[in-house]
Amino acid sequence: MLCQKCRKSPATVHLLDIVPPDGEKIERHFCERCSAEEGLATPKQETISSMLEGFIKQSAGITAGADLSCPDCGMTFREFRSTGLLGCPNDYKAFEKHLAPLIERAHRGATHHVGKGPARLDEGAPGVHTQLAKLRRQLKEAIKLEDYEEAARLRDRIKTCESA
Amino acid sequence: MTFDELTRQTGEWLKGEGPHADVVLSSRIRLARNIAGQRFLSKAGESDRKQIYRAVADCIADVELGGNTLILDINDADEIDRQLLVERHLISKQHAAGEGARGVAISEGERRAVMINEEDHLRIQALRSGLQIGVLFEEIDALERRIEQNLEFAFDKRFGYLTACPTNVGTGMRVSVMLHLPALKLTNQIELMFRAAKDMRLAVRGLYGEGTDAIGDFFQVSNQVTLGQSEEEIVEEFGSRIIPRIVQFELAAREALLSERVNLLDDKVWRAVGTLGNARAVSSDETLFLLSHIRMGVHMGRCKNLDLRKVNEMFIYSQPAHLQKLTGRRLDGAERSVARADYLRRMMGSQN
Secondary structure, three states: OEOOOOOOOEOOEEEEEEEOOOOEEEEEEEOHHHHHHOOOOOHHHHHHHHHHHHHHHHHHHHOOOOOOEOOOOOOEHHHHHHHOOOOOOOHHHHOHHHHHHHHHHHOOOOOOOOOOOOHHHHOOOOOHHHHHHHHHHHHHHHHHOOOHHHHHHHHHHHHHHHHO | OOHHHHHHOOOHHHOOOOOOOOOEEEEEEEEEEOEOOOOOHHHOOHHHHHHHHHHHHHHHHHHOOOOOOEEEEHHHOOHHHHHHHHHOOOOOHHHHHOOOOOEEEEOHHHOEEEEEOOOOOEEEEEEEEOOOHHHHHHHHHHHHHHHOOOOOEOEEOOOEEOOOOHHHOEOOEEEEEEEEOHHHHHOOOHHHHHHHHHHOOEEEEEOOEOOOOOOOOEEEEEEOOOOOOOHHHHHHHHHHHHHHHHHHHHHHHHHHHHHHOHHHHHHHHHHHHHHHHHOOOOOHHHHHHHHHHHHHHHHOOOOOOOOHHHHHHHHHHOOHHHHHHHHOOOOOHHHHHHHHHHHHHHHOOOOO
8 A cells, every 4th residue: 555645655654533523434544754744653653762761761770879879988889780899898888778689689588697797796795696697597497497476576586686 | 838839739629538529629618808997999099908908918927827828919929820829729810810909828738718809808718628518617717716806807787798799798608619520411411400500599610710611521619699598507508418419410420321331431531541641732621621531530440540639630730820830931822732741641651
């Protein structure tokens, strides 16, 4: 089918107007150029622009927090995302919100350390850290054994310990 | 210990001893640590780097890694010496090629080493021949306790030991073993093993770690998850469950070769013996490939005039930097192939 306007190029844009009140149908067929001249946006163009828009939104999501920077070392979150390396221990605090999900993904869903800590933190009466790590380990174990009563008890103790 | 003494001694993992030494060349545990209150290296200036280097080097000199410790400023080492340290698995390729103040401390016998200013301020490593992860952990834990009496490490209640790369955060502990899996390869089961390893979140790499290819059936397998599991859990899972299983698969495949395809097995082994006993020029890749078959043959009692230790020695000394140390001069690629063939013929006891 040829474009009804220029009668040269094949028609690729097909329009169906339903005219009220009696619902008369008017079909129109244009080639791409003529449809543009008629001021008709082609569906194809719409798709691309909406795709682009989606993409921009998505990439904005990926670099959420990109402009965050650490007051201690000046590292920005964007810079970290491109190199994979942090600038100082404080970055873990400065970027915590955006970093935590990445860490979780890299460590099979883990969100907290459960291993040992520096001896200096254990000095004096049972170190809070060691105690916490032990409780978290026990909690994991209780969940594994489906002992939910024990798990709930441990969760409460962890909460008290954390706020102490 | 001087660098020359280091070159001449045969390190721990050459011994060919320890549990499952026929499949597990060596076990290693490495801890990533950073000094509290100091920036990580990507944001540390040269004067910070120097200060960190000094602090760690002084601390190591105090705690004594074991025996006569060598503390080496990498910038003072020439290219061949750096390469030799990589070939001995005492430093990483990245550390050899890096910039700025950095170094390595090595114990006598090479059982313990500390890389200073690699990706983190400290990379503490302990190494043993064969599969010995439990004892290694006790050893490195005790060593770390001594080091932290002088250095305070960056630590966070939630994330544990803080590392430059968040993939190491938590325990900062990487357990790895060097495996020799020729029978799994010959019986086309190696891909299955890799897939299973990936499912268990293990990294499988080549002989020299990150970014290197697996050549000659030698693989380095290590844990990837460092957060949410305690050190003991990692050691237990890796050392007592996962690796023994892979070892079992390999041994079963060797048994199957022996009982069902002994001709194929002997052909591989004796071709390798023949080539290394006669070749006039041989590349390092081909050497690894052939030594792999010989090593398998030795373990399976197919060639009785060689032992594991000797094969391990050939394995180490046929590497580029070691060859150049052995001949005492710089060699280009073609010269190395000839020197390597000469060395290997000698070691094979060849009369040709």
